[in-house]
Amino acid sequence: MLEPVFPLELIPFRRCDPSQWGVGLRTIHMVANGQRERRTRLRLWAALPVAVLLYAAPGGWAQIGGGISNSSQQQDQPVPLKPAPLIAVHGVVRNGATGEPLPRALVRLEGDAATGALTDGDGRFEIDGLTAGPQIFEVVKPGFDDRPNGAGSMALDDTAGFTHNVMVAAEMPDLVFTMAPTNAIRGQIELSTGDPAQGIEVQLLKRAVQDGRAVWQAAGAVKTTSDGTYRFAGLGDGSYAVYTNPAMDSDTATMMVAAGSGAKVARDGYASVFYPDARDLAGAAKIHVANGEQAQANLQLALEPFHSVTATATTSEGRAGQTAGGPGSPAERALLSYSAVVEDMQGHQLAYVAMYDQTARTIQTLLPDGAYSLLLTAAPRFTINLSAGSMGANFPSSSGSLVGSVEFTVTGHAIANLRVPLAAPRTSPVQLNIVHSGSGAAAAVNSNGEGVTATLSQAGGWIGDGLSSMFAQANGPGAMETTYNGPGTYWAHAHIGPKALCEASFTAGGASLAREPLVLSLSGASAPMELTLRDDCAKLTLTLPPAMLAFAAGEEPYYTVYVVPDFDSTVDLEPVTLRPTSGASVTVEGLTPGSYHVYTFLSPVALEYRNRAALSALPEPGQAVTLTAGATGTLTLEAPPQP
Numbered sequence: 001m002l003e004p005v006f007p008l009e010l011i012p013f014r015r016c017d018p019s020q021w022g023v024g025l026r027t028i029h030m031v032a033n034g035q036r037e038r039r040t041r042l043r044l045w046a047a048l049p050v051a052v053l054l055y056a057a058p059g060g061w062a063q064i065g066g067g068i069s070n071s072s073q074q075q076d077q078p079v080p081l082k083p084a085p086l087i088a089v090h091g092v093v094r095n096g097a098t099g100e101p102l103p104r105a106l107v108r109l110e111g112d113a114a115t116g117a118l119t120d121g122d123g124r125f126e127i128d129g130l131t132a133g134p135q136i137f138e139v140v141k142p143g144f145d146d147r148p149n150g151a152g153s154m155a156l157d158d159t160a161g162f163t164h165n166v167m168v169a170a171e172m173p174d175l176v177f178t179m180a181p182t183n184a185i186r187g188q189i190e191l192s193t194g195d196p197a198q199g200i201e202v203q204l205l206k207r208a209v210q211d212g213r214a215v216w217q218a219a220g221a222v223k224t225t226s227d228g229t230y231r232f233a234g235l236g237d238g239s240y241a242v243y244t245n246p247a248m249d250s251d252t253a254t255m256m257v258a259a260g261s262g263a264k265v266a267r268d269g270y271a272s273v274f275y276p277d278a279r280d281l282a283g284a285a286k287i288h289v290a291n292g293e294q295a296q297a298n299l300q301l302a303l304e305p306f307h308s309v310t311a312t313a314t315t316s317e318g319r320a321g322q323t324a325g326g327p328g329s330p331a332e333r334a335l336l337s338y339s340a341v342v343e344d345m346q347g348h349q350l351a352y353v354a355m356y357d358q359t360a361r362t363i364q365t366l367l368p369d370g371a372y373s374l375l376l377t378a379a380p381r382f383t384i385n386l387s388a389g390s391m392g393a394n395f396p397s398s399s400g401s402l403v404g405s406v407e408f409t410v411t412g413h414a415i416a417n418l419r420v421p422l423a424a425p426r427t428s429p430v431q432l433n434i435v436h437s438g439s440g441a442a443a444a445v446n447s448n449g450e451g452v453t454a455t456l457s458q459a460g461g462w463i464g465d466g467l468s469s470m471f472a473q474a475n476g477p478g479a480m481e482t483t484y485n486g487p488g489t490y491w492a493h494a495h496i497g498p499k500a501l502c503e504a505s506f507t508a509g510g511a512s513l514a515r516e517p518l519v520l521s522l523s524g525a526s527a528p529m530e531l532t533l534r535d536d537c538a539k540l541t542l543t544l545p546p547a548m549l550a551f552a553a554g555e556e557p558y559y560t561v562y563v564v565p566d567f568d569s570t571v572d573l574e575p576v577t578l579r580p581t582s583g584a585s586v587t588v589e590g591l592t593p594g595s596y597h598v599y600t601f602l603s604p605v606a607l608e609y610r611n612r613a614a615l616s617a618l619p620e621p622g623q624a625v626t627l628t629a630g631a632t633g634t635l636t637l638e639a640p641p642q643p
Contacts (some may be wrong), residue, residue: 450497
């Protein structure tokens, strides 16, 4: 029999009203058979005299205060709270390439390493002790990605950490998870000299989708082992390209040579080569891998002469090393930082390195035969930034900066005395216009502090392809504040803060920047640009189909939705995710009035929505909808086909 160490007391709270009645727990010490144990006392309080309840013995609850009776005879006896029943979840994990069960895959709750199970030889798993309600599951297995079902070639490039929302319920059906085997690209590099190709750096590019366009992006770099082999593992399905960085025959070789001695310096090396044997991405073979493929990409590198190329920066006055309008004193030159980039004749950055010799005040590089361009930037040290242009180039951001370039061809001998004329860069003018419909919404640009910006992303290269940078910004109509971007070809993107505004057009010299890329000259100047907004934007309310809202247990289905205009636009699209548990509908705002197609997917995808041919190739044509100015349209989504 348990006995209290101290008497039990009544605990009245006279200033409480009935709405403040409550229950409290206090830990007290009980003595049983001479052993001091911790027990929990249940305490009730209210404005009226209150009874204190104490669990006295296995027989039931004893009531103290207001009369004592056996708990089995008391009709209004308190009932202990029963814990929620625990549920066992079971299911199977399958190989997405073959459909076969996948053994030894770890299925667990997100962030809970202790709650999980490995699949057996039949790919089955069971996790018990779970409470009913929403849970987040993740599936892990080396050599496999937990890829969303049905994403196919449009799967997001980064699916690491992909999870499954599961509504746990009693007697729920089997969960079925699918994992995609990762791919690999391996190869052997052979040198024309027969020497081991150890330490050659190999670069990997992947075809990806960014802002609705296909781009080539860096996906990794490795060095060859002692036997000249390399390997890229853990690759998702897709298209890739492989190339080598240039390498000199001797580790001690340097591109810096003494002034006037370039013609006497001999260097041998291996040029940058794309698989199988090309000097640029256009001639490279594209390697397609899927469903766990192991692709082979061997390269042969030929030893060839690398010739010294030396250039000197000049101002418009023609005096070497001099800043614009200044004497070019040593103190003034010490405040400048020089950056040089080697490009091809189309303005694409190459993998060759150019360096500035502060002592000789020259730019030097070593190059094999070919046609090149050298882009040079000189900027005050405290204003250097990594703005766009060619990736890795330091482009100026304030007055006092200079930029210049020179084209040349290497044909079997060194090149000296190149002159790179430097000049102060200029930014391109951009005018922001707002077409009023009488609603007065345009004033929100200033009053709410939500501005309008334009960015540029590089196009057409393989180093820095898709790299974005700030271009122009404004908080109201008029001339936008612009930032210098280096020479090159770019796609323009409009970012409109106020939801009451939407794009009418974005042009350069009258040409639509949604259809044609922007080409910037060395000075940064281009045809005058105009970004025109309107304040009679439309909205679209998307609603899940009724059948999907009946979801009650198992893995929660969801839709990824793109609302794609049938007309050209520089505005980037954000996919919308709809789930039954987060509401039956969502409203997309800030849409330019006109016709649209709505594309729905069963998983997160990266849609090439600016490519009309890619949209036409989709298995479903999308739902057509026309939005009226200033109005809200509605659309009930159609279920996409199962994978």
